[in-house]
Amino acid sequence: MFEITRYEGRNRLKGSVYLSIGMALLAALVIWVYPSFSDALGGDELLEAYPQEMLQLFRIETMASLEGFLAFELYTFGWIILLGLYVAYSAAGVIADDVDRGRMDTLLAMPISRARLVAEKFAALSVPILVVNLLTPPAILLGAWLIDEPLSIADVLAAHLLSVPYLFACAGIGLLCSVVFDRVGIAQRVALGVTFALFLVESLLVGTDYEELGAIAPMRYYDPNEILLEGSYDLVGVAVLVAMTVVLLGVSQLVFRRSDL
Template sequence: MFEVTRYEASRRVRGTVVLSVLVALLGLLMVAFFPSVRTSSAALEEYIANLPPAFREAFGIDSFGTIEGFLATELYQFGWVILLGVYFGYRAGSLVAGDVEDRGIDLWLATPLSRARLVIERYLSLVPTMVAVNVVTPLVVLPAIAVVGEPVPVERVLAVHLLSVPYFLTTAALGLLLSVLVSRESTASRGALGLVFGLFLVESLASVGDVGWLGAVSPTRYFDPTGVLLRGAYDPAGAVILLGAAVGGVALAVALFRRADIT
């Protein structure tokens, strides 16, 4: 059981290690940079107040002069919501389309492995990478925060990482859907990248306009690092919605792939 997941995950070990280290170093850099930000926080807050509301909303800019607000914007809103969200959608876009394009899928389908199991296990092969980046980063960031002498509730930092997993699962499910709909790997991956980022923009613009309901289709509506870090505003209901969306997306991808005519 889960042989495909183990095989695919083992092929990504090097990439997972590199990604985890790079993201952790980004977090370390942000923490190290904060003392210089704190000394000019008054000027920064004035500058931020003059930014367009849509821009402030998109990047979760709030209380930039505190370590919580700074990390929420520079590390989690940008690094987690945008970069990693797009990354997992992009990677998922190649899970099926890549093998369909180069005909490697014929070897898989010649085995007793069902199409449903193939799709599900390939999707699950991204989970170790999601876990790795969310384990390594706080192990680096939390001690660094303590060194610079900025008190931050540890449970809030850990909550951000925990709540990001359903978000990543959802963006990966979007990429998986495109991967079974499109037979070209590059098209599926780039399409997933554009879709995830486009949904981020939809939520950002809808939240400052009169069409707030439109943002409900975006995964970013249900994952708010700024609210967690600054106010301890945990959203378990949002996490459940994201998990439901991920499960639904994978189920739809399985149904579509079962009916796909691969010739």
């Protein structure tokens, strides 16, 4: 039971650790830069020179506090954009790569249904998603303590915990691309394009007559600013992201069951 998940998960473990180290180093860099930035530019004084569209695109609310600085420099850029694109790209290869390389016939010769195969390969993506969110928070909290800008432990942990359903939703986008396209390169490029396009749609349409279109974007339901600056946790958004992931997984299973390989 779950043999494919265990196998795929083990193969992803080393890369997940490297990913976590990279994100921890990014967090350390952001925290190290913050005191100089705050002293030299006075935090929010710099924001006055930014176009409103840029502030809206990157969800910049304040840079006068470490929480606001992290919300933009680390969580919006690192988690919402970089990690969102990373998991979508990774998920886009879980089925398409085996089809593209001619390995899928061997896998389907095993006593396993197509739906279960898709589910188990998708479940293996929990390794990078969970590992990066387990290993990075201690680096953030330690860095903040070292520069004498302590952060709320509960809010930092919540920012990472609530990012898990967001990242799974992005992975669901990649998974759907993986079963729709049988060329792994195409599946991955489409997954990157769709995920980034959804980020743009959600960010740029806020406050316009077309704001409702952003409801299809996972990014609408994960807001680091609310968590770090206000201590507010959007549990309804979590439920929406979970439902979005389940729907994407179910549709992917249905498409793959009907695919002619």
